[in-house]
Amino acid sequence: MVCGEEKMKLGFKIWLLIIVFLLSLLSIFGMPLKFMETGVVITNLDSNNTLFEQGLRQGQIITTINEEKIKDLEAYTKIINSMYPTEKDIKTTIQTKTGEYILFGQEFPNLIVAKIPKSNIKLGLDLAGGSRALIKAENKSLNSEEINDLVDITSNRLNAFGLTDLKVMPISDLSGEHFMLIEIAGATPKDLKKLISEQGKFEAKIGNETVFEGGNRDIASVGRDAANARIESCGQADSGYACRFSFLITLSGDAAKKHAEITDKLDINTTSQGTYLSEKLDLILDDKLVDSLLIGESLKGRVETRISISGSGKGATEEEAYENTKEEMKQLQTILMTGSLPYKLEIVKLDTISPLLGEEFINTILLAALVAILVVAIIIFIRYGNWKSSMALVVTTVSEVVIILGVASMIQWNIDLPGIAGILATLGTGIDDLIIILDESTHGTILNLKQRLKRAFTIIMGAYFTSLVSLLPLMWAGAGLLKGFAITTIIGISVGVFITRPAFSEMIRKFKKE
């Protein structure tokens, strides 16, 4: 009876490894298998694109155009170039995996596509290419609220500039300093430095006349607390729900006067939604129009320093409408704050990395890993003269790498260069532990095999915890730029200790019993 239970337990550890291994493959390659798919993936399309209005979105995969199969990027470019531009309007049917989109016109709308990635593994900037900047305030230490404002303002500006594949986030390091980290994937924007080292220019215009500009001279404050900003009157709209928001901004006396002068000249229009002035208030960020607001008739010609800005948001459910409205309001508040942060920005780190060497680089790393594993297998074979154990060791080690990559794909962790160093570090300690298991199982005679393997795990757990704790400081040190190393190593050694090494010890037990 005891023996039977033990046998089930034995199987369990190897089964666990097999299941986790398969799940990892699934997580890496997706279902259906990613590298088998044909077509091109949409990486960027503007929200004012006609295809966007029909429901086409970033991330969707175009499979055919006018019923011609799109095999790869080349085929896509060939088809588009052969059709556009034309003299007369033509019809184009774009088929994606989820739907069909129809276009009429002489020009193909601006759509950026790329080849479908072969796997779900996401590479960090230093391998895939892109640019990265670390920004702080000059001569000032920002608190977390200030850095969040800066992050919002900067994301808004970069989005308005047309950059979409980007990450802007606040980070802090061990010394408590706050930074803004900007990561832009792909090609480096031409005026990157200017774009990120300045707060940006905000102007509000009516027609061609500037009413007020960003900065404390014109806008004294933007209401963001409960007393000055609120979401109200959520209710059912045509096909879903809608909410309204309003918040107060305070203008300087000069700006208010200017506002009155300009609005005084405008006519009054009555629409179904209410009575407004004939011209809108255009919000312009870095010379690009980002929003237009209707001006209520009551403001015509009045010198008013406190102006209420209102708008609405929609959603399929009331909750979604509320969230969208909140987002809309925040977006507007952020735009109005642009240029008014009371400090200058300083680029403390700026890196651009070409994707030129990326692919070769990965091949080199794979080669290095292959060579390393081969060397280890040979040494183990020479040392123990047992090909089964050597094979088990290679299988265990390879599955450890696959599981690390699987977990990284699942949590969408980008594998960067420090991350690769982390995987290598894990393999090193992993193999060390496997050797301990192998040796403990052959070593000593007083104890039975199970006890000996248990002892091996005492040593392994000890080594595991020392490694684990020694990695923790790296999560924060150096503005988190080495976090990739800590994360992959922690995933790796944890997978090793809890999944692959127990399975390996089971394999060794099976071999011994045979």
Place this chain on the structure above:
Amino acid sequence: MNLGKFHDKNYKKLLLIPLILIVFSLIYLGVFYSNNQDVIYKDITLTGGTSITIYDQISIIELEEALSAELVDLNTREIYDLTTREQKAVIVETTTEGDKAKLILENYLGYELVMGENSDLEFTGSILSNSFYKQLIIAILIAFLFMAIVVFIIFRTVTPSIAVIISAFADILMTLVFVDLIGMKMSTAGIVAFLMLIGYSVDTDILLTTRMIKRKEGTLNNRIFGAFKTGTTMTLTSLFAFFFALLVVKSFSNVLTQIFTILVAGLVFDLLNTWITNVSILKWYVERKK
């Protein structure tokens, strides 16, 4: 068991080897510190500065000759294709500020350097890199401290725990002297390698101490020899794996080259410190307890 007898007689004397090396290392680092105000040479990731990668075939000797007066602390490297040995790019490192360095290089090359097209730029401000450096040092100290605490928790006896900690410390110390001797300019990645080294050096020590202190079967020498066989297999596999990986990445990635070099050196010192330093201290401890 001649070897055993020899060891029984001489293990205390053997301790002199690491002791001399440790004393030498400390003196060396002391002198090094007074000359350089630090215990390592730092590259631009730790001092601040600019690294420009130019994707073109350029003679680095001519470039250095022409520009060493203009670009402060000029340092150049080439990137080769692994199979064809063809030069793919040149990396120029200097502490001169980014835009200025770029301009000087453009004048020399006679064409414009466009970031992300024919070149790449990495710039790190000196204040940031100094703070990085400080934090990484703190990270290593904290890691070392954590490691020491875990070791104490595992063994719950003072001398064996201290022996493990001394061995790990000696590994780091000797590796530090080694990288200074070969003139390696340390980057952030290099410091991370030292962190990895803590983990690698400790696991053979834990193996040894567990076998010597916690186990009772066989004679002490048998247990040491058993641990030696396991431990050297562990270290040698890692050593060879890293060594061959180093050969592959050498012409390609400075980051990985540095990590592997430090690990290879560290593992060699680990052989010494585990099997002489740690064994001798532990044996002394066990014999005295008898």
